[in-house]
Amino acid sequence: MTKKVEEASLAIATAVKLSRVQVCPMYPITPSTHVPEKIAEYIANGEFDATLIDVESEHSAASAFLGSVATGCRTFTATASQGLALMYEILPIISGMRFPGVMAVANRALSAPISIWNDHSDAVSTRDQGWIQLWVESSQEALDTIIQGFLISEDSKVQLPLMVNFDGFTLSHVFEPVDIPSQAEVDKFLPKFKPVFKLDVKKPMTFGPIGFPDSFMHFKKQQQNAMINALEVVKKANSSFKKSFGRSYGDGLLDLYKMTGAEYAVIGMGTLCGTAKVAIDKLRKEGKKVGLIRIRCLRPFPEKELQNAIKNLKAVAVLDRHISLGQEGPLFTDIRSAIYCNDITINSYIAGLGGMDITVSHFEKVFKDLAQGKQKGEWLF
Amino acid sequence: MTLKEIRLHGRGGQGAVTSTQVLAIAAFHDGKYSQAFPNFGVERTGAPVESYVRIDEKPVNLRQHVYDPDYVIVLDTSLIDDVDVTKGLQKNGIVIVNSDKNAAELKKKLGNFNIHSINITKIALDIIGKPFVNIASLGAFCALSKEVSLEALNKAIDELFTAKGKAAVAELNKKAAKAVAEVCK
Numbered sequence: 001m002t003k004k005v006e007e008a009s010l011a012i013a014t015a016v017k018l019s020r021v022q023v024c025p026m027y028p029i030t031p032s033t034h035v036p037e038k039i040a041e042y043i044a045n046g047e048f049d050a051t052l053i054d055v056e057s058e059h060s061a062a063s064a065f066l067g068s069v070a071t072g073c074r075t076f077t078a079t080a081s082q083g084l085a086l087m088y089e090i091l092p093i094i095s096g097m098r099f100p101g102v103m104a105v106a107n108r109a110l111s112a113p114i115s116i117w118n119d120h121s122d123a124v125s126t127r128d129q130g131w132i133q134l135w136v137e138s139s140q141e142a143l144d145t146i147i148q149g150f151l152i153s154e155d156s157k158v159q160l161p162l163m164v165n166f167d168g169f170t171l172s173h174v175f176e177p178v179d180i181p182s183q184a185e186v187d188k189f190l191p192k193f194k195p196v197f198k199l200d201v202k203k204p205m206t207f208g209p210i211g212f213p214d215s216f217m218h219f220k221k222q223q224q225n226a227m228i229n230a231l232e233v234v235k236k237a238n239s240s241f242k243k244s245f246g247r248s249y250g251d252g253l254l255d256l257y258k259m260t261g262a263e264y265a266v267i268g269m270g271t272l273c274g275t276a277k278v279a280i281d282k283l284r285k286e287g288k289k290v291g292l293i294r295i296r297c298l299r300p301f302p303e304k305e306l307q308n309a310i311k312n313l314k315a316v317a318v319l320d321r322h323i324s325l326g327q328e329g330p331l332f333t334d335i336r337s338a339i340y341c342n343d344i345t346i347n348s349y350i351a352g353l354g355g356m357d358i359t360v361s362h363f364e365k366v367f368k369d370l371a372q373g374k375q376k377g378e379w380l381f
Numbered sequence: 382m383t384l385k386e387i388r389l390h391g392r393g394g395q396g397a398v399t400s401t402q403v404l405a406i407a408a409f410h411d412g413k414y415s416q417a418f419p420n421f422g423v424e425r426t427g428a429p430v431e432s433y434v435r436i437d438e439k440p441v442n443l444r445q446h447v448y449d450p451d452y453v454i455v456l457d458t459s460l461i462d463d464v465d466v467t468k469g470l471q472k473n474g475i476v477i478v479n480s481d482k483n484a485a486e487l488k489k490k491l492g493n494f495n496i497h498s499i500n501i502t503k504i505a506l507d508i509i510g511k512p513f514v515n516i517a518s519l520g521a522f523c524a525l526s527k528e529v530s531l532e533a534l535n536k537a538i539d540e541l542f543t544a545k546g547k548a549a550v551a552e553l554n555k556k557a558a559k560a561v562a563e564v565c566k
Contacts, residue, residue, distance in 0.1 A: 004540075005406040005415060116421070170444055175405045175417040274442040359445040 001185065006178045008139035008171045012078070012104050012164075013038030015146035017048040018186040019102075022073040022193075025053035025064030027083060030116075033106045033172045035078040058083040062090035069099035069161075070207055072198035074150060076101065080168055081108035084122045088129070094161050095130025095223065097208050098197075100153035101161050102146060103131075107270065107321075108168035109354040117355020118168040120269065120321040124298070124330050130223055132162040132230050133298040135269040139178045141249055142166045147181075148237040151190055157229040159196060167271045169355065181245060189244045227300040234297050253302035254309055255294040258284060262291030264370040265310065267335060268319040269295045272351070272358045276319075279363035290367050295331065303338040315345035315370040317377060321352045332377075345370070347377035356381070382413075385528055386447045387434040390466050391456035394426040396515035399541070400456075401432040404519055406537035407529045408436040416441040429464050436528055452526055455479060456501075456514050458487075467491050477521045479514050497525055501561055508557040520558030524565035531562055 006014070012035050016024070024043075026036040042048035053068075055061045061077050068075040079087060084105055094101070105123045109115035127133060132152065136142045145164045153162040166172060197205060211219055231253065238252025249255050257273075258280050259265065266276050273294040283290045293309050293316070295302075310316055318336075320329025327333070332348040339346065349366060352358040362380050369377070387404065391397030398419045405417035413436050420431040433447040449469040458480035460466060467476060476494050478487055479501040487496050499521050501514040509517070516538060523531045535555050542551035 005402075005409045005417075007402075169418075169421055173418055173421065174444075175402050175415075176441065177409050177414060271444040274444045277442045357446050359448075360443070 001182055002180050003177055004180065005175050006139065006180070007034060007173060007175050008142050008166060009034035009106070009173070010038045011139045011143040011178045011180070012146055012166070013042065014180055015143040016076045017042050018181065018183060019076070019147050019150050019190055020074065020187075020192070021050050021076045023051045023053065023064075023068040023075045024077060025055050025061045025068060025075070026077050027055050027058045027061045027079065032079055032083060033168070035104055035106070058086040059090065062087035062094065065101060065103070066090060066094045066097065066099060069094070069101045069195075070097070070199050072193070072195040072200075074101070074193040076103070078104040078106070080106040081110060081116075081122050084126060085110060088126060091126055091129040091131060093208065096219065098159040098223070098226070099161060100150075100159055102149040102153060102164060103161065104142075104146065104164045104166065106168040106172040107165050113354075115354040116168075118170045118321070119353045119355070120165070121323075121353075123163060123165045124322040126163075127299050127330070130160060130227070131299065132158070132160055132227070132234070133165060134162065134234070135165045135296055135298060136171070137255075137271055137273050137294065139171065139174065139176050140247070142171065143178055143180070144241060144245070144247060144249075147186055147190055148241050150193070152230060152233050152237045154193055155233045156196055158226050158233050160223070160226055160230065165270065170271045179245075179247075185244065189241065231297070231300050231302060249296055250294070251305060253297040254305050255296050256309060257292040257294065259291035259293065259309060261289055262312075263289040263314045264316070264367055265291045265293050265313055266317045266319060266363060266366055267293045267295060267331070268321075269298065269331065270321065272319060272321065275358055275360055276363050279360040279367070282360065283364065283367055288367065288371070298331070298334075301334050301338065306335065306338050307342070310339055310342060310344060313344055315347070315373075317347045317349055317366045317370055319349045319351045319358070319366070319380075323350050323353070345373070345375060347374065349377040349380050351380040382438050384435060384437045384441070384443070385452070386450045387436070387452040387454065387522070388447045388450040389432045389434070389454045389456065390460050390464055391430050391432070391515065392426075392460065393428045393430050395456050396513070397430050397432040397456060400454075400515035400519060401434045403516055403534070403537045403541055404434045404522065404529065406540055407519070407533040408434070410533035410536045411530055413438060414440050420446060429460055450474065452522065452528075453477070454518055454522060456518060458482065461487070461490055467494055470494060475525055477518065477525060479518060497521065497565065499561060499564055504560050504564070505557050508560060509553045513554070513557075516554040517557035517561050520561035521565050523558075524562035531559065534558060
């Protein structure tokens with residue numbers, strides 16, 4: 001293990017190398033990040049024995065990802081923003097064919113207006129396409145979650161692709177200290193990929209045939225079952241990671257901060273939770289009973305865990321870094337749906353779209369709203 | 382030690398991001414936690430850019446931009462005409478400006494802060510042979526703030542450049558940073 005100051009994107013590239021990924025189909029230019037750049041460098045320097053497929057678009061990156069996993073190779077790709085949007089057509093095909101693999105998404109706004117900055121609209125709007133979605137807060141968690149991601153995704157009870165979401169710029173371009181595990185440590189934690197099914201000339205098999213009306217729904221039910229299975233598998237990966245590396249992130253699904261004795265809490269995803277912690281520390285010193293629920297796993301959605309986390313609260317505020325235009329924040333919708341039986345105030349705040357900074361004073365305002373019994377959230381400018 | 386925040390102003394192409402990266406690595410070598418990040422705009426050579434560093438004894442959770450810095454470093458004196466470089470700066474905050482003007486003259490423009498004017502460009506030209514001030518300016522930060530040691534800065538420069546096979550670049554930058562630090566004593 002070495003500890004060094006590393007950019008989050010480079011920490012992810014290192015995690016990909018340590019996970020002994022075999023194929024990386026990637027489209028390297030804007031809106032991508034330093035992730036493909038560093039992976040290409042590792043491969044070119046002979047430090048990483050993998051095949052880089054230099055594709056002509058993200059649509060092709062996703063298609064090659066599918067083909068690569070079909071042949072039984074551990075596969076990784078990375079993208080962001082419009083790049084993910086261009087992959088959209090292939091996302092449900094990968095999950096529908098039950099191909100495991102990991103993609104890192106540096107979450108950024110979707111145009112228009114043109115924005116290169118952080119929000120969650122790219123990945124959140126793909127949440128129904130059968131990919132497990134984990135959301136990280138720090139560079140360390142980004143590195144750790146890539147490694148865990150393969151273990152979860154390849155689990156025989158899961159067999160689904162997994163997306164590791166890390167905030168564009170707000171995390172992707174941040175330099176901070178990261179523990180980088182050794183290859184031997186990662187090898188011990190993450191066994192070689194043993195695909196349940198793969199393309200094999202000796203044992204021919206068809207993937208992705210037509211699903212007639214009498215069978216299609218059965219496939220979808222199996223996918224849904226696998227997603228629900230993933231809840232336990234994500235938890236298990238988190239706890240076994242702790243045994244191996246000494247680090248964990250809540251129960252793997254939710255990461256709670258200062259929730260003991262809390263009356264009010266904010267709920268969010270990604271780096272905004274770090275800033276929320278600073279606000280909570282400050283308010284706790286003033287005697288305010290406030291805490292944070294960080295959603296680490298958005299799909300599958302940890303409904304029971306959430307119900308348990310909020311049961312003693314008076315009110316919660318959900319911060320969405322995305323808006324389902326014409327409705328509300330999608331995270332808010334999920335949370336309200338999960339806790340509709342509870343007698344609790346739940347307010348929706350839309351924040352940080354297109355890179356607008358989310359600050360400690362935003363959280364102070366939100367907690368003040370909750371304490372004053374306000375029944376409605378707002379857009380935080 | 383409490384959280385310390387540094388805001389660095391530069392122009393596109395001056396290496397502001399690399400500078401803050403090196404400072405974060407240096408603080409880490411001094412046994413502290415650190416965080417460096419740029420305020421990305423649409424990068425064009427010569428356009429004003431900002432990059433930030435946080436240093437603390439405990440892990441840095443805060444992810445907002447730096448609004449109330451303890452230290453400001455200005456890599457190009459002409460920026461003080463275009464950008465409010467002391468915006469939000471803490472009372473008694475230290476400002477390090479790469480300039481050939483004297484501090485009293487800069488004070489008229491920047492207000493009553495702890496202002497240090499150092500001709501870093503001249504030192505860089507003498508030692509490196511090129512106006513590379515991004516790393517050299519950190520010598521002034523080490524000497525004036527005492528937040529980071531010059532030894533740790535040297536280690537950080539080595540980590541970034543020597544590892545990439547640029548040992549000569551590392552040596553020149555270390556020499557320039559040391560020379561800048563000495564002027565500040």
